[in-house]
Amino acid sequence: MIDRDVFHGFLEAIHHLPEMAQPAPLSDDERVSRAKSVMRAKTDRGLALDLEACVHCGYCSEACHFYQGTQDPRYSPSRKLDLLRRVHARESSAFAPLQRLFTPDITVAELQAWQELVYDACTECGRCSMICPMGINIARGVNVMREALFEAGLAPLELMAVAQEQAGRGTVFGVGPAELKRTLDALRAQGIAIPLDEPKADIMLVSTVIDVLLYQDALAATARILNHLGLNWTLRSAGFEAANFGLLSGSETLQKAATKRLVDEALAIGARTVILPECGHAYPALRWEGRLDNGDPLPFEVLAVSEFVGREITSGRLHVTPGEQGRKITYHDACKLARHGGVMDEPRAALKALGMELTETTPTAEKNWCCGGGAGAFLINRAAPLRHKAWEIKRRQIDDTGADTVVVSCASCRLNFMAGAEADQWSTRIDSVVEMVARQLPA
Ligand code: SF4
Ligand code: SF4
Incomplete structure (x- = not known):
């Protein structure tokens, strides 16, 4: 369940980002x-x-x-x-x-x-x-x-402000280890086991500020799936943030530092797999740009959570029960996952396993239209009208399928969909791959 007050609080925080930026005094x-x-x-x-x-x-x-x-x-x-x-x-x-x-x-x-x-x-x-x-x-x-x-x-001042925060304090929107722990404690109170800072684990789960603050159900869903599979996993408070404002703002130095934080934590616990949350740009930031200090390729596998879940279902290791019948769904491919990363079959495999009617948009998969809010554009206040123009293309594409639900696998897309839906009073349900799968885990 998404807390609308938290969503609006997040939008309000974006509004004030320019005041927090420290512009460079250059001629x-x-x-x-x-x-x-x-x-x-x-x-x-x-x-x-x-x-x-x-x-x-x-x-x-x-x-x-x-x-x-x-x-x-x-x-x-x-x-x-x-x-x-x-x-x-x-x-x-x-x-x-x-x-x-x-x-x-x-x-x-x-x-x-x-x-x-x-x-x-x-x-x-x-x-x-x-x-x-x-x-x-x-x-x-x-x-x-x-x-x-x-x-x-x-x-833009908004991206500069968050990049400066991430470079200086290591937090994004004020979310650091203490805020992560608070969210995890709240999820644990619901009976969900979430290991944090285990010294060794096969899998390191990465989260993101948006999930910690807003899409906590996505984080809970991932934990439930990993627990259901009986895997040895952990989050690490020194390396949990997937959002990379170096990549989004254009700071190569920060991009490398934010990626290194995740790599170092994964190496420290001997992880064989790093699972990224539903976050589009986190995928290229770690999977394609991630390197060891000496430039060698990463010695562990990097998977988006929708990719991981789809693979587990396809391999027969993860079973799901049929989802809510009568729902007609369509899937929105996040650009960084699908067009750049080739992650298209896995989320679809997960959705098809739920037995719902999946209708593709036209065009779809690697040719899909962008939601208009990725690569940091969602945070730029003056870009709202332009973003909405792009969103209108996306909305028509979804409406043409007749679906009552659009499923996403990127928190940025989801934010943009929520903002567009609110502005247009669009009633199509917005759901997430990992949350839908977790709801259908066998008892
Ligand atoms: S104008 Fe034509 S050639 Fe130039 S970038 Fe666009 S499609 Fe390519
Ligand atoms: S937003 Fe437009 S210019 Fe930028 S990569 Fe996409 S299609 Fe090309």
């Missing part, structure tokens, strides 16, 4: 210089080819929910890389000396204008790259732009 020249330095350093051969290969055909615009929702040419995916393209053309392309004669240098005013384009108007969903005939990885270029803007002190 305009310093901002431009820092941004260009990141752009140059991050434009490797692959990105340089991407920047040079665009034929400006415009197909990517058809794929972008922000362009489709507004028809505003500023939101064309290709255009989001224009500053990066100009810096590359002037400073590192084969014709750089010639380009400098007629291509103007970037300005701080342009960097400020691009903040909206690469944070509010791009969720790094990767849908445009699937359609681009040249195979250009626009999301990667946008991520480099975020890093450049962060370094120039020009990230």
Whole structure:
């Protein structure tokens, strides 16, 4: 059961984030210089080819929910890389000396204008790259732009505030080990066994601020499934936060530090598997970006909880009883899990095992439309109207299935769905894969 007061309290906290940010006192020249330095350093051969290969055909615009929702040419995916393209053309392309004669240098005013384009108007969903005939990885270029803007002190204040909190105090929205313990104690009082800080365990479960504060049922559901399977698992108070505001804000230093915290805890307890909560961006942050200090691949498996549950069901180790009959459900693929991570079959396997009628959206799976609130966009206050335009595409897609329930496997998507539903008085039920499965565990 979601506490609406807590949800509204969370929205209110987002509202006040800008007041907590400590903007960097840099001159305009310093901002431009820092941004260009990141752009140059991050434009490797692959990105340089991407920047040079665009034929400006415009197909990517058809794929972008922000362009489709507004028809505003500023939101064309290709255009989001224009500053990066100009810096590359002037400073590192084969014709750089010639380009400098007629291509103007970037300005701080342009960097400020691009903040909206690469944070509010791009969720790094990767849908445009699937359609681009040249195979250009626009999301990667946008991520480099975020890093450049962060370094120039020009990230949105909301993301800057949370990134500074996570880098400084190690908490996110004030949630640290004490708040985690309080939530776990409340769940234990309901009779759910939740191990914390066990010195050794096969599985390390990671949670997230949103689950600790708001979607506690998802955390409880995961615990119940792990207990039902008789697995040896634990949460660790020194490494429980899956949200990575380094990745979202563009701070590579924080991104690595937040990931390292999880890796170190998993290594310390000898975990063979790390299970991530229903959180889209946590998946690439640990599974694809996670490395040992020496750069080696992680010696443990990283699974999203919906992926884990689907695998357990498919393998026959986890049995569920039929779910609520008569419900017609559809599933929303989170971009980072499905398009980027390939996690599509497992959540569906879990839902099908519940025996409910699953109707796919059109399009679906890796071609699914983004909810519009990922990659930190949900936290940017001024982005609310733009986000809603993207959400309207998503809502129509779900309505067209005739489903009475949309099932998600990402807390950010869920937040965006809840905000959209409240704004539109949309009555479709919003549920979670792991919670639905836990409700149907045999006695
Ligand atoms: S689809 Fe590809 S080539 Fe066409 S405009 Fe977009 S990025 Fe450029
Ligand atoms: S990655 Fe997604 S949000 Fe960003 S430009 Fe491409 S389609 Fe739009």
